[in-house]
Amino acid sequence: MSFSVLIVEDDPMVAMINEQYVLKNKQFSIAGSCRNGQEALDFLAENKADLIVLDVFMPYMDGIETLKKIREKKINSEVIMVTAANDTATLEETMHLGVIDYLIKPFAFERFQIALQKFASKVSALKENDVLDQDFVDSIISSGGKHGEAVPVNAGAGGASNLPKGIQKHTLEMILDYFKENTNWTTGDSVAEKTGVSIVTVRHYMNYLVQTGKIEEDINYETGGRPSMMYKKI
Structure with a gap:
């Protein structure tokens, strides 16, 4: 594309x-x-x-x-x-x-x-998903807020009342647990595979965790194809 x-x-x-x-x-x-x-x-x-x-x-x-x-x-x-x-x-x-x-x-x-x-990820997600579900809609609505509305930077995994719309405490803790056990750079596909969460949902949570300073992201250009987003716990 x-x-x-x-x-x-x-x-x-x-x-x-x-x-x-x-x-x-x-x-x-x-x-x-x-x-x-x-x-x-x-x-x-x-x-x-x-x-x-x-x-x-x-x-x-x-x-x-x-x-x-x-x-x-x-x-x-x-x-x-x-x-x-x-x-x-x-x-x-x-x-x-x-x-x-x-x-x-x-x-x-x-x-x-x-x-x-x-x-590119947003366009790909829209083209690859024919069925609307809540996780998919939440992932498209820019990182937890409509039209790029900022996510609260003090929101954490504890206390669901502090979490923005579209971020569920259980899913967030499951993804954070993955990064506690995997300290090296990893892809969103790997996170999805190990946690059982859809790749579209993983992208949504990764954006949130990057914005709240819990995860850092980088781009891997040595994939042989299109660049791949990489993530690691800060």
Whole structure:
């Protein structure tokens, strides 16, 4: 499966770096590159992009306004928001508008690849599952919150009242027990196989555990095929 990416960035050097980062992942190709939001909307009126890497601060039309227009026009593209700002208001507004990830400049190549993989995993999960069940729906609703709503970072395995919607105490403890016994890097497939939990559900719990600081993630590029997400207990 291949995905097209539109880069929306007013700094030519940053745009070029982002393009190089995208092309390092064989699942992705560049659909185009635009200098501001209006250019992006004009491009999207005539062309398709599966994913948009969208900068916040740009001339003519900034990223926030562009994202609003994308949603208003019902353009069927996921968005990774990129910004040098780290203020809560900007983060909250973009999350409510439904971004799949949010990158703070300067970000590392590895973190950019994780954002791409989040998108690819979500699309794959939607295509691979014909039957809706609660675990599947919960895994698609961005890491425990609708449209990327943040998961409480102080939520732990004890006390179900602290857990976000879609995270069950028993399943969480079972996955954490797996990592207590397996201290090396492991794949989501291995976690699913050993615990008996579906791979879609495992991905959902892995996202939660990464965000709450209990598990760290990395990407293995030496698989011979598409990159694989790896997990290890912190």
